[in-house]
Amino acid sequence: MIDDAAVRLAPLSGRRSLREEITETLRGAVISGELAPGVVYSAPSLAEQFGVSATPVREAMLDLAKEGLVEIARNKGFRVTELSAAELDDLTELRALIEIPVIRRIAQAGVDPAVIERLRPLAAGIEAAASRRDFIAHVTIDLDFHLTLLAQAGNPRLVEIVRSLRTSSRLYGLKALTEGSALFDSSHEHAELLDLIQARDADGAERLMRQHLGHVRGIWAADPPV
Incomplete structure (x- = not known):
């Protein structure tokens, strides 16, 4: 078509x-x-x-x-290109295997306060994009936020792998969230994650990152490909 x-x-x-x-x-x-x-x-x-x-x-x-x-x-x-639900599940599983433990390690090691302050406007931008239902801006800023944060682990190849996994994903359910607060709630988790990392709360950061990826899985699953 x-x-x-x-x-x-x-x-x-x-x-x-x-x-x-x-x-x-x-x-x-x-x-x-x-x-x-x-x-x-x-x-x-x-x-x-x-x-x-x-x-x-x-x-x-x-x-x-x-x-x-x-x-x-x-x-x-x-x-x-279309992705099946199984393929999207595979991508989410790979992201979880990489991103969750890396976020925990970053929180344990601590992050330069200047980096945290550089990330806060991105977190705010994600929330603002969610509020006005600007899905393209939401996805673009979200990618920038997470890759910048993961870069603090000091492994450029890891960042490129995550970039590939994230850009291969599809959030088919975003348009279905024009009503309600699910998209905004998920977006607010970015600011919460920065607070936890700044406090060097590794357990909390790991728990929130796991929750965040679960929300992402739920968003695209809201309107799966046929």
């Missing part, structure tokens, strides 16, 4: 290259479900919404194809 209907895409900020900004926005749109799985999107139609030429959008979609988020539909555009 080809769909040229408008998608709610976040405005570009101009802080980085056009290709990088479009890639980041489209990545967030795929993960959040703004770009639906199985639907073919054309570069020109997306470019029109960004107000740019089709070239940087096509380049960005090729970048996402390398990440496995979309696949090329010959002479049509790009199709968002």
Whole structure:
């Protein structure tokens, strides 16, 4: 199915290259479900919404194809790849195996207060995005928050593995949370996690991270692929 209907895409900020900004926005749109799985999107139609030429959008979609988020539909555009519930469970399990013990270790070792202060605006940004139901911003800032925090373990390869796992995930249920507080409650956990890490409460940080990943699993499961 080809769909040229408008998608709610976040405005570009101009802080980085056009290709990088479009890639980041489209990545967030795929993960959040703004770009639906199985639907073919054309570069020109997306470019029109960004107000740019089709070239940087096509380049960005090729970048996402390398990440496995979309696949090329010959002479049509790009199709968002679908993941089964079992595949999403596998991704969540791998994330738990890595992220939970690393967060515990980070809390035990302590984090530079300057890093905590750098992360607090991101935590606030995640909550703000959840409040206004800006799913793309929510996913994008959330990724930045968690990767910056995990980087404090001093293992760049671990961070890249988690980046790959997170960008491979799909939060199909985000749109289903336009009513109620579930998305906001999950978003508030970021600020709580920083408090626990700052207090060097390793048990509490581990417990909250486990809870947080459980919420993420629940969000995408709210509207699983068919």
